[in-house]
């Protein structure tokens with residue numbers, strides 16, 4: 001019987017799909033609030049034909065090399081920075097992810113955070129809950145406009161990373177009559193032909209934007225893309241939104257920026273050393289913070305589960321998975337040798 005190791009429990013829709021395919025499934029961690037013990041992870045990888053991983057589990061070269069009969073890795077996330085894809089490719093292992101199905105849900109959360117930070121919704125909510133509301137007042141919880149609003153000036157939304165989610169965030173800005181500018185060194189043509197955003201280089205974008213929204217992949221190039229220098233380039237009235245990956249922002253520098261009001265606020269779904277936060281961040285009143293919930297709608301998490309399961313089954317059968325991030329692997333000798341060895345033996 002074919003075996004798939006699922007590092008942590010995913011929604012039932014995905015597991016049922018694996019069950020219907022007659023696959024034996026082992027789950028590395030049942031608890032919602034705990035990661036997988038590295039020894040359990042290693043045992044699971046050695047036991048299985050395909051690994052279905054979550055973004056909380058580092059999948060490094062040693063783990064991938066631990067089982068010469070492994071056929072692929074299906075990540076339950078669109079981001080795949082938890083996996084050493086270079087090592088996987090060298091070892092002949094396809095790596096898949098779950099793009100598209102979470103684009104809208106993640107773009108919606110980006111806007112929820114942007115609006116919450118601009119209009120100080122969490123502070124207002126706490127104010128009500130604490131019974132502080134005694135009388136309406138003209139200066140109560142004043143925030144920033146997102147649409148032209150009172151002064152009639154169109155606000156500038158700067159998108160860093162104009163991929164699926166960045167573009168979906170840009171599309172939603174039309175409803176707020178915003179001017180959208182975007183920076184993405186690998187997608188300049190897409191920005192220029194999009195009809196929804198104009199190209200800006202990063203320094204220009206940071207200096208001009210009222211809202212800066214981050215949507216790049218996490219790579220060596222984007223780690224700390226938003227550092228002290230970048231934060232100091234932003235307007236003192238600007239708000240930074242991060243729904244990409246925590247390490248894209250130097251979080252210690254961000255805490256200084258929020259405390260010393262280099263910028264007006266930040267809205268964060270992701271953190272540099274998740275689940276920990278940089279010292280002082282939780283105390284910043286001008287930060288809106290949520291626990292990595294960008295794709296957390298019932299419908300989207302189900303779709304991610306069935307997509308990851310579909311990818312895992314393709315890896316298992318030695319078929320081309322639809323959402324492979326290292327598609328070149330299929331042309332390599334390492335993959336061919338691995339599949340002919342493992343499928344022939346199965």
Ligand SMILES: NC(=O)c1ccc[n+]([C@@H]2O[C@H](COP(=O)([O-])OP(=O)(O)OC[C@H]3O[C@@H](n4cnc5c(N)ncnc54)[C@H](O)[C@@H]3O)[C@@H](O)[C@H]2O)c1
Pocket residue numbers: 078079080099100102103106160161162163164165166183184185186187215216217218219221222243244245269270292293294295
């Ligand atoms: N917070 C969450 O729960 C959540 C949910 C979904 C996605 N994400 C993150 O959002 C990222 C984007 O998802 P997507 O589906 O839009 O991916 P995508 O691959 O469509 O877009 C990523 C974009 O980043 C760009 N990029 C690469 N290097 C860059 C750089 N140096 N500067 C600026 N842009 C750069 C790429 O060119 C690409 O256009 C994912 O990689 C993931 O890490 C987070």
